[in-house]
Amino acid sequence: MAKVRFVLIFYLLLFTSLAFAQEPTQPVRLELPFNRTENSVEVLALPDSSLLVYHKTSNAWNTKADFYFTKYNQKLEQVWTTSVDIPPSYDFVRHYTEMPYTYLIFTGDIPEEYIFTRTNSINGRTDVKKYKLDDIEAIHEFNVLQGNYFLIGHNRFSQKPLLLHLKPSEEKPKHLPSVYGEESTFSDMLADQENRRLDVVLSESNGRVSRLQVKSFNADGELLGNHFILQQNDKSLLNAEITPGDSAQKMLLGTYGTRDLRYTSGFFTKPVSAVYNTGDFYSIMQLKNFLKYMKPRREERTRAREAARLRAGKEPLYRFRILLHDLITTPTGYILAGEAYYPQYRNNSVSLPLERRQAFMQNTEGYKRTHAVAMGFDKKGNLLWDNTFPLKDVASMELVHTVEVARAPDGRVIMAYPDQEEIIYHIMQEDKFDDKEHKLKIMTYNENEKAQATEDPGIIKWYDNHFVAFGFQRIKPSGAEYRTVFYLNKISF
Known part of the structure; x- marks a missing residue:
C-alpha cells in the first residue's frame, strides 16, 4: 500500500536562520511499492495542480502486463485510480493534456501501430484506441x-520531417502541407487553445x-496561414x-x-507578420551573464578576444x-x-573547450552541457535581462532537455x-548572477x-513554485530490512 507522510516540518521553526528560510522545503513524500525490474x-x-501517475507492471518476459492511471492531489493523496486494457508489449512514448483530458501514446x-488513450482527469474514465500510422x-x-x-x-521512407493530423474518429491520418528541404527540421509546435489554432x-x-x-492550422487540419520569416x-x-x-x-x-549554421551567434525576437529585415538581435557578447559559466579571468579574455575580432571584421571564435x-x-x-551543449564523440580522448571543439566525421556518443540560460523579454520582444546557470558534469545520450525550468x-x-x-x-532573480552551487538532498x-x-x-x-522529484530508491531503515520504492517528493521553492 502506498504511504504518504509529511516531512521536514522542522523547517517551519527555523525562520531565525536566513539560510534555512531560503532553502526549498519538502513538505510531503509519497512512496509507491514499485521496483525498476517490474514497473x-x-x-x-x-x-489543475494535480498529478497523473501512469505505471505499467509486467513480468520478466513482458508477456503479461497491467496498465494503471492514478490521480493525486497537491498533498499527494490519491483521488482515483483506473486500469486500462493494453497489450503487454506496448510502452509509453508521448503525452499531452487538453483539460479535462490527458492523452498518452x-x-x-x-512500428506502425500505436495506441492512444484519453483519460478524464475528473473521474479517471479512460478510452483506448489503436491506430495504424504507416508513414511515420x-x-x-x-x-x-x-x-x-x-x-x-x-517519414519512414524518406527520413524527412513529417506533420500529421489525426481525427480520433477516423482510422487514418492526413499529411499536412509544408515545404521540406534536405536540412529541414521542426523547431516548435504550439496548440493555442484560446485562439483555436x-x-x-x-x-x-x-x-x-x-x-x-x-x-x-485549425483543429480540422485546415491551413489558416503561412509565413516565411526571412532576414x-x-x-x-x-x-x-x-x-x-x-x-x-x-x-x-x-x-x-x-556563417556556420551549426552554431548560435545570438538570440532574436521578431513578429511573425513583420516584413523582411525587421526584428531585434542580441549577440552573445551583448548579454550580461551568458559567459558567467566561465571563470572570471577566462570570461574576461574571451570578451576581449571577441571584441578585437569584431573590430577587425572577423567571425567569432566561440562555438555554442x-x-x-x-x-x-x-x-x-x-x-x-x-x-x-556540445556533442561528445566516440574517438575523442581529450575534452577540448567548447570554443575549440571541431566536429569531425565521428559518431556522437552523447551531449554535454556547459550552462543553461534564461532571458526575459517584454511583449514587444525587447530584452529586459539575461542570466546563467552553470552546469557541471551534466550530459545525456540523446539531445533532450536535462534541466527543468519554471517561473514562480x-x-x-x-x-x-x-x-x-x-x-x-538555481534561482534567478532577473539578471542577479549567483555562482554558488545549490544542492538539496531528497x-x-x-x-x-x-x-x-x-x-x-x-x-x-x-504548479506555482512547486516541483515534484521522483525515482526508484532502495531505502535502508535503522535496524530493519530494506525496502524498494518509487518515491515522489513535493519540493517547494
Whole structure:
C-alpha cells in the first residue's frame, strides 16, 4: 500500500536562520511499492495542480502486463485510480493534456501501430484506441487541439520531417502541407487553445543560409496561414519558439547564426507578420551573464578576444549550440530558456573547450552541457535581462532537455535537475548572477533511514513554485530490512 507522510516540518521553526528560510522545503513524500525490474512509471503534472501517475507492471518476459492511471492531489493523496486494457508489449512514448483530458501514446512491437488513450482527469474514465500510422517512423512531438491530434515525426521512407493530423474518429491520418528541404527540421509546435489554432515553426536550410516558416492550422487540419520569416544576408534564423495570441500579436523568439549554421551567434525576437529585415538581435557578447559559466579571468579574455575580432571584421571564435525550451509566458512578456551543449564523440580522448571543439566525421556518443540560460523579454520582444546557470558534469545520450525550468508567481525563475539522491537547483532573480552551487538532498520518511541507491531520478515543474522529484530508491531503515520504492517528493521553492 502506498504511504504518504509529511516531512521536514522542522523547517517551519527555523525562520531565525536566513539560510534555512531560503532553502526549498519538502513538505510531503509519497512512496509507491514499485521496483525498476517490474514497473515503468511516468509522472505528469496537470493544469489543475494535480498529478497523473501512469505505471505499467509486467513480468520478466513482458508477456503479461497491467496498465494503471492514478490521480493525486497537491498533498499527494490519491483521488482515483483506473486500469486500462493494453497489450503487454506496448510502452509509453508521448503525452499531452487538453483539460479535462490527458492523452498518452503507446507503441509496441509493430512500428506502425500505436495506441492512444484519453483519460478524464475528473473521474479517471479512460478510452483506448489503436491506430495504424504507416508513414511515420517515430513520434517526436504531440499536441491536441479541440480533441484532434497533431503529430511530428520522420517519414519512414524518406527520413524527412513529417506533420500529421489525426481525427480520433477516423482510422487514418492526413499529411499536412509544408515545404521540406534536405536540412529541414521542426523547431516548435504550439496548440493555442484560446485562439483555436495550432502553429508550427519549421527551420529550413540549404547548408549556407537558414530561414523559418510558420504554418497555422485549425483543429480540422485546415491551413489558416503561412509565413516565411526571412532576414538580412549576414544572419540566418536557426530555431525559434512561437508565442500564443492572434496572428497580429504572435512573435518568434529564438537563435540566429552567421556563417556556420551549426552554431548560435545570438538570440532574436521578431513578429511573425513583420516584413523582411525587421526584428531585434542580441549577440552573445551583448548579454550580461551568458559567459558567467566561465571563470572570471577566462570570461574576461574571451570578451576581449571577441571584441578585437569584431573590430577587425572577423567571425567569432566561440562555438555554442543551444537547445531551446518551451517558451514561458509571463504577465508582462516572455521568458526564453535554453541549454548550451556540445556533442561528445566516440574517438575523442581529450575534452577540448567548447570554443575549440571541431566536429569531425565521428559518431556522437552523447551531449554535454556547459550552462543553461534564461532571458526575459517584454511583449514587444525587447530584452529586459539575461542570466546563467552553470552546469557541471551534466550530459545525456540523446539531445533532450536535462534541466527543468519554471517561473514562480513572484517572478523568480527556477532551474533544477536531479543528481542521484540530490537536486541541483538555481534561482534567478532577473539578471542577479549567483555562482554558488545549490544542492538539496531528497528526504526519506525518517532521518535514520538511508537511501542506498537511486535509479532513474527525475524532476518536473508542478504548479506555482512547486516541483515534484521522483525515482526508484532502495531505502535502508535503522535496524530493519530494506525496502524498494518509487518515491515522489513535493519540493517547494
